[in-house]
Amino acid sequence: MTSTPQTAVIGVSGYAGAELARLLLHHPRLRGHAPVFFGRPEEGSPANKKDARIRLTDLHPQLADNNGAGNFFVEPFQWKALRERGIELVFLATPHEQSRAWAPQLLEQGVRVIDLSGAWRLDELRHRAVYNLTDVDPHAAEAIQQHAVYGLPELHRAEIAAARLVANPGCYATSVILALAPLVRAGLLDRQRGIICDAKSGVSGAGKAPTAKTHFMHAADNLSAYSVFGHRHMGELLEQLQLTEREITFTPHLLPIPRGIFSTIYVSLEKTAEPEAIEACYHGFYSASPMVRWYGTRLPEIQQSVRTNYCDLGFALAPDGQRLIVVSCLDNLLKGASGQAVQNMNLLFGWPEQEGLA
Amino acid sequence: MTSTPQTAVIGVSGYAGAELARLLLHHPRLRGHAPVFFGRPEEGSPANKKDARIRLTDLHPQLADNNGAGNFFVEPFQWKALRERGIELVFLATPHEQSRAWAPQLLEQGVRVIDLSGAWRLDELRHRAVYNLTDVDPHAAEAIQQHAVYGLPELHRAEIAAARLVANPGCYATSVILALAPLVRAGLLDRQRGIICDAKSGVSGAGKAPTAKTHFMHAADNLSAYSVFGHRHMGELLEQLQLTEREITFTPHLLPIPRGIFSTIYVSLEKTAEPEAIEACYHGFYSASPMVRWYGTRLPEIQQSVRTNYCDLGFALAPDGQRLIVVSCLDNLLKGASGQAVQNMNLLFGWPEQEGLA
Amino acid sequence: MTSTPQTAVIGVSGYAGAELARLLLHHPRLRGHAPVFFGRPEEGSPANKKDARIRLTDLHPQLADNNGAGNFFVEPFQWKALRERGIELVFLATPHEQSRAWAPQLLEQGVRVIDLSGAWRLDELRHRAVYNLTDVDPHAAEAIQQHAVYGLPELHRAEIAAARLVANPGCYATSVILALAPLVRAGLLDRQRGIICDAKSGVSGAGKAPTAKTHFMHAADNLSAYSVFGHRHMGELLEQLQLTEREITFTPHLLPIPRGIFSTIYVSLEKTAEPEAIEACYHGFYSASPMVRWYGTRLPEIQQSVRTNYCDLGFALAPDGQRLIVVSCLDNLLKGASGQAVQNMNLLFGWPEQEGLA
């Protein structure tokens, strides 16, 4: 690709939107060709009235230092803008329902789409049920779903490069799938004994809306579990790892920190193993994956991956050689959302996977 | 007073309400005679429908350990309940407007009132303006205002004991007034050069309502100043310390901690002094005040006063003997609100001032 | 027991020591009969020189509000003081080695002992190995070990009441054992499939010594796992729950909060069950235990138990009726250390178990 592609972000007001804007404004391949920023249609009339632009740095003051971000505006979305501005790739940082409704129309106009919501991640209807999506044209939607690619580069690099619609994974799902995929693919697990994923996330994962749960007085000096046996990222785990619900238990907790996910994953091995075998399994699996850092028998800490696009993995094997703990750390807003979306963009455009992410 | 008085709290759902409930349920003089808990009238229909009681521990789970608090209920407020239940003292933990409207009616029924809002703290109309209060009967309200006592025991012990209506001070105001009163009363200050009060408060001071400001992502890892040259506790400082607006500057900041106020207060002395003179001034002033801890030339830290009803005071005097810094620490929910209300109750009933507060 | 017993604390300088001092100074049965506070012998010459007393509130300024705690002193320990002062009960808040060495001598003098260290908790030599204890007289030590009682009132109430030496449990161990004991005793667990205990603790659990790990810059905005497959509380879990090492995996994590433990415990049931059966199992088991709060299918949060002596328990049962998650929360310094020690004292002296702890 010789010329710089025109990109756009729809829905730039949340935490993931801010990170996405920051990454795109800094991206070396987009230099001098900033994305078009659209507000979410539902963000109220001001942002949707014609000529009602707001400054990007009014939404996100911390962006004022990024390549002149003060000069960028968030505009109300208009369909005709897509053609007029020559937009080739749209990032949807919109609610699930809206991503479900808009992606087909964008694709129809020849625009490629990276969707950060849960709308297109799940092949099976029963897994999608959790999002309460309604399709105007279920047949068309199903056809699109068939060709949507789950945007985890470490697992689907080639398909992503060729995709029209990339469904960017959930933050927890990224953390758990990257930790388990090498073991599952190698058939090392005793699936009978079950897999336990005890995951902990910083508060940004709960979104920007002020709620009783995200109030400082509740989140600080606290820890709580939520969505036990019912978190909506479960479907991603089941489909990507090809497990049954009884084989994997996933429990998210709310940590009193701004960002980061730490997953402690407990598995049993089919046969006793030496640590070297575990090392070899992960080494082989991720040898061509620049955004996974392998810690071996050191265990990563959440601080080390925060504000990076890395997923850090490490393990501990019990003296019995059979009980294995894998620890997976990442930044929920980067590798768990916007950084991964940029990684997917790099693949779509044939650029080095880590471009603009180190 | 021989028999145990019947008390009531109106508006028990906030942070101050929870602390007040905890203190009253534990109070040795109220043993076996728990307060009646009423919801705020505006707290929505459920709490106000007849028979629509909610369990106190459903509102505040942490109270489950307090003398069987699980057995207490929050009832919708009813005027007739006052007489039927023989209530002698009401704590109003209600919004300013409501406290302004209700206190006269409660007094008329012969009930004594300790109001935790700002409604009755200020004698001067221009200082009250900040609360946008409207009186149905301004003359009557003014008459009541004349007899309302500012509930800072260390300054108005005798008046409080005899009061019908006690206006419980603001949290910042308590912190600053206790730090300055000894110096002002002793005439040691060079008021010309001005007094600077740089105050910092934990997030509970911003209330229980989830807002962009109290969201963990904004409050954590942050510090911000607010209400600069316009905080509504200013009137209390001016009236209680008899200062003019140009003589005192007060700047509140939001600290990333749950509770506690730390005020750094800068004054100039009229004449150069030795540290011993400062010591003597404070010692004399607070010798009969059990809830003020004097640190001398050690400086208190916010941690030491949190979860106590103490106001901790310490100072540093510049080598020039003229520039003086006084540090004042307290818990905004206790000495800055509910603890002080209980201290006032003790005075009203002729009990030792610190009863139930150590 | 008619007269108030004389108690003493040896080693009052740490976090647990401060909490213990606070509880004992407040205890209604000890009113007017404060404990004797001794420093740790190894705390340096000043504390051990004759006449070298330090004020309790110099060690722990926050205690200044507790029943005149400012008037109490920490004295260098002297054996003859035991008899002279008529001490009946000693709390050892000393390092493991010292507790191992001193308890026999104290018992010999007719003093009862509650030891907060790990020295006497473990019957099996291989479990004690982790503490590197050396006994001058191994036979005598073993004889004492036989009669030491594991001080978890909910499991060993009667033995504690009669004990001469109570080994106060570890904080993590208390959290996990209370969560699992009802299920284990009822034989509901499928032990073959293994038990996973993912535990998280606040920083006070790491002790008062400043280290790289307890530095604010490392502990804040972070989460890390430690002592994986090798934490020294494992022996307590194995002995108290009568499990083998392969049946239970225990992983502690360091939370960025001052205090509190949250354990997420994953078990498989032998047979599918309804939630009611789980409710019944715990209800029955803890019906006479005032310091366990049962949350049922609500899950406790760490905030609710901090600064209380409660262990809060709740559960979630998977739709398959076989995978069960139990959440256990407590304050590591209270129910996990000093509060539990006071609970044990209450049993030793025949007082109500929760006296001075509500």
Place this chain on the structure above:
Amino acid sequence: MTSTPQTAVIGVSGYAGAELARLLLHHPRLRGHAPVFFGRPEEGSPANKKDARIRLTDLHPQLADNNGAGNFFVEPFQWKALRERGIELVFLATPHEQSRAWAPQLLEQGVRVIDLSGAWRLDELRHRAVYNLTDVDPHAAEAIQQHAVYGLPELHRAEIAAARLVANPGCYATSVILALAPLVRAGLLDRQRGIICDAKSGVSGAGKAPTAKTHFMHAADNLSAYSVFGHRHMGELLEQLQLTEREITFTPHLLPIPRGIFSTIYVSLEKTAEPEAIEACYHGFYSASPMVRWYGTRLPEIQQSVRTNYCDLGFALAPDGQRLIVVSCLDNLLKGASGQAVQNMNLLFGWPEQEGLA
């Protein structure tokens, strides 16, 4: 300058050292020409033995993502390495005494020096006293001191460009001087009435050594003042702003956050002014300063400048037009240390001031 200069960092193990390494490894003008990293001589024998190199990412795991930082080593310092490696510029991130001793020798070898310590910041002997520096050759040292340039680009841009020795300012000093310089230079202040600087800093400002003060249990949920009337950055304020000690009071506080400084600065104006005059004063002063962000009458918050090299400034003017509050925020490790050092390097080499810092 056509070729890429060779730089070196001595003392890379602290927080500022880590940030400096990160910035230099990312710097576009140093691409492919990484700095040489030397340990501090006093960092113990391992780092100083010949061949005893340690990996940079072993010291700072979070750097593993920076342009192959895993391939860089920290070597024991050797004088001959300076010449052999052709080093033109050395960053000294060493203790004050060592910087004082080493800078002369480095200069003698024709190497330019940017010193991050306090050793060379102060012209007046009485201000330097706080650092207890001893010069082997006081005359020579004084001569060097005369030519050392205080490395605050916004005040000394031209001198820095020509300097051989740049004394990088203190973090607090940078925050306060940038806030006050425009007012002082314009002669707007009533210096008689005094200037109050109430400053608050995150814990990284206290350094990496674990101490009672930096222990999480002390720093978290707390606020404390320290070095009142005696902080060692005072000399910088006095010399750079040409004030007397009685004219300025500076009080630092320890905030429970990892990084960032927030200074609330109270001044009185010589004559009453309108906000526009304040705006104009700052606008003019910083129009050519890319690393100062001017907020006008909005007040900056600490979060917005953290992890940037900006100093954010805003103000509030009292209705009386005379009392003025200026708020200054920056990241103590960047604009307050390593970012500013890189800004100074840019000036030394004639590159755009903000290169590698946006």
